[in-house]
Amino acid sequence: MLQKISSRQHQILEYLLESRNGLSVDELAKALDISRTGVQQHFVVLERDGYIRKSTLNKTAGRPVTIYVITDKGNNYFPKQYAWFSELILSDLQQEIGPERFNAYMQKLGSKLADKLRGKFEGKNLNERVDELAIVMTDLGFQVKVDMESETESPNMEAYNCIYHDLAQKHHEICAFDLALMSSLLDKEVEQLSCMAKGDCNCSFRVK
Template identity: 85%
Template sequence: MSQNVSSRQHQILEYLLESPSGLSVDDLAKALDISRTGVQQHFVVLERDGYIKKSAHNKTAGRPVAIYVLTDKGNNYFPKQYAWFSALILSDLQQEIGPERFKAYMQKLGGKLADKLQGRFEGKDLHERVDELATVMAGLGFHVKVDREPEAEGLNMQAYNCIYHDLAQEHHDVCEFDVALMSALLDKQVEQLSCMAKGDCNCSFRIK
């Protein structure tokens, strides 16, 4: 359960998950056996935080009644497991095309994502590009830090988590995706110095 969602709000989200057409305050007050005011207070928080939204107004006894549904964020609140499916696809792909072509495929995927993000890097110098890259990596789920110490050879970037750690442990060439993405966005050679999937304490990259 997310830390910013209470147990009662979790119940509300579960009811809305099971009712894709939406529910009203009265519907949930009856289902949860609490007051309308109590439901409304929870709705204010859940709507503010982006978990639910008004989808329509129905008329009951001549008065409009707001109907609430889950947002994409509300749907994503409930855990999803993709790692096993991704591992199945990658294992099958590697068997089909072989290790060398698999490595090249990961590099191609990194390049394709870079193509979509190039507009955010145009007209920027290297240091600005590195800052923007750190923002991109954070958006993907990485916790990163840029090392600009004078004695460092070039610029270094460390990632203290791996967003596909289990996959990378089985398929080390998945890391080629990151290297290709970073190299293309910075228009510089990027070398991977360490890898958490291989037992290192972080994933570190040197920007030449």
């Protein structure tokens, strides 16, 4: 998860994004009209959090100059818009293979991701698996809460956001991805009780 940065640090990343060969402290101090010390203080935070890194520029005359370049994490700080492209791919795929196979394909994708994460769940009981699943879902971008259903004593998981809400509204089959992922990792059948893409307040799941 990306850490929050200040408006000044955001400016620094913008300059470094435009200057992919990197900039020195003096160059940024001049561009931002602040002191070298001020720039260095921001650099300490940005470098610590992995947004920038040091590099060296060999000048023809004089000693080499330390410059700073933006990292992949710094580049990813700026928002990306993939929804339109994903919608194009999913719509074409659904047309090509039909609704039933499309739903099965979403299930297969969920199971494939579960296979990559399975090592974190091995040797754990159900409650520990549910807690681990909550961590996985949070890492994926969901805001989740886990509780125990009083009547059945079954674990419930509620997500208060949908990380692909616009896509799921057009392709409800995407929910099959979540169900396959959860069921595979918990080694239990998971039932979806509500869905934000269908107008509900949250997405809730019960472990059977």
